[in-house]
Amino acid sequence: MATELVLVTGMSGAGKTTALKMLEDMGYFCVDNLPVPLIDKFVQLVREGGEGKASGVAMGVDIRSSDFSNLRNVLADLKEKGIPFRILFLDADDTTLVKRYKETRRSHPLARGGRVQDGLRKEREAVGFLKKDADYILDTSQLLTRDLKTELEKIFIQDQDFRSLMITVLSFGFKYGIPADSDLVFDVRFLPNPYYVPELKELTGKDRPVHDFVMQYEVSGQFIDKLEDLIRFLIPNYIEEGKTQLVISIGCTGGRHRSVTLAEELFSRLKDSHEYGIRIEHRDIQKDSFLKKE
Incomplete structure (x- = not known):
């Protein structure tokens, strides 16, 4: 046919x-x-x-x-x-x-x-x-x-070699609760907090000044390298096991600066593979702003 x-x-x-x-x-x-x-x-x-x-x-x-x-x-x-x-x-x-x-x-x-x-x-x-x-x-x-x-x-259409695993890289704030659908949760509250830098406080991890501030520390680079290595090790094993959904949650205090920066960095490193689908979401990135307006 x-x-x-x-x-x-x-x-x-x-x-x-x-x-x-x-x-x-x-x-x-x-x-x-x-x-x-x-x-x-x-x-x-x-x-x-x-x-x-x-x-x-x-x-x-x-x-x-x-x-x-x-x-x-x-x-x-x-x-x-x-x-x-x-x-x-x-x-x-x-x-x-x-x-x-x-x-x-x-x-x-x-x-x-x-x-x-x-x-x-x-x-x-x-x-x-x-x-x-x-x-x-x-x-x-x-x-x-x-x-x-x-x-x-x-x-x-593209006829790519399809794997059924869809990865969600999710940033969040611990003060708003850990996402219920998380498969893996990583706490980055040990990193220096841009919140206490006046010119960075109102920005987010998607802004270059905040990204550069967080990633300037050696510990940040070590963490993302080890995290990437762990995720790349886990992915083929999850695929082999038949897992179809993987939610990688990265949290800081408010979900606005450090977690967003690290989530964006991880997504950037993983996004070009054809072994899986991947998306990024920042659950709490604007919540502090909304609360201040209220």
């Missing part, structure tokens, strides 16, 4: 519909919520029709699709017929999914009027075989829409 076939699936609320819209913008012919019994017939029509002007064909299938329980057999039949396809699995952690359902005021298709958490548990059991066989797993828990688009372009 000349036309590429992609099965877009995953957890309800993880971004399947958004991903399909993005693939459509990339030139794919997209069909959402295709009933499972029709997949085989649809694929036959695609094969007979040829490529046309489409870059490929993307089929959206999830727990809501009719006769979903038979999907495993349908996919096995496609493989037996020698029809190639790739599986894109969209996932997110339960906390994020529950929040999204509450924001949209929608009920989970398997909750049956009960708790969303119960529906998610049943769904994870039902779609587990798809995640296990997936060619690509994108965890959207920390992804902005533009980040998801970037990752899809890497896979389906």
Whole structure:
């Protein structure tokens, strides 16, 4: 089959519909919520029709699709017929999914009027075989829409060697609490604090004077070198283990100067690799300013 076939699936609320819209913008012919019994017939029509002007064909299938329980057999039949396809699995952690359902005021298709958490548990059991066989797993828990688009372009346009790990480098202030989704937490409050330098106090770690102040000390360079070495050691092991989301949190007192500087420095050193996706976020960078205005 000349036309590429992609099965877009995953957890309800993880971004399947958004991903399909993005693939459509990339030139794919997209069909959402295709009933499972029709997949085989649809694929036959695609094969007979040829490529046309489409870059490929993307089929959206999830727990809501009719006769979903038979999907495993349908996919096995496609493989037996020698029809190639790739599986894109969209996932997110339960906390994020529950929040999204509450924001949209929608009920989970398997909750049956009960708790969303119960529906998610049943769904994870039902779609587990798809995640296990997936060619690509994108965890959207920390992804902005533009980040998801970037990752899809890497896979389906740039044809890069894709790894499912998405790294978030996150700066924060300890006085506002440690981020609950942190995988690794590093405390940089041992570094000299620009807060006590009058001309630097109102700036942030994204400003060059603050960056230069923090990084002028030998201990700062030693710390970032050792941190980079540790992260580069961990990444391939996390990938091998199947981890899809890694949040590296770097904290100082207020999350405005030192943590931002070190987070930016780490991101700069890691951003050019094609082994993983990476983004940076500064959670508390403006909080002190807002509190002063109030």
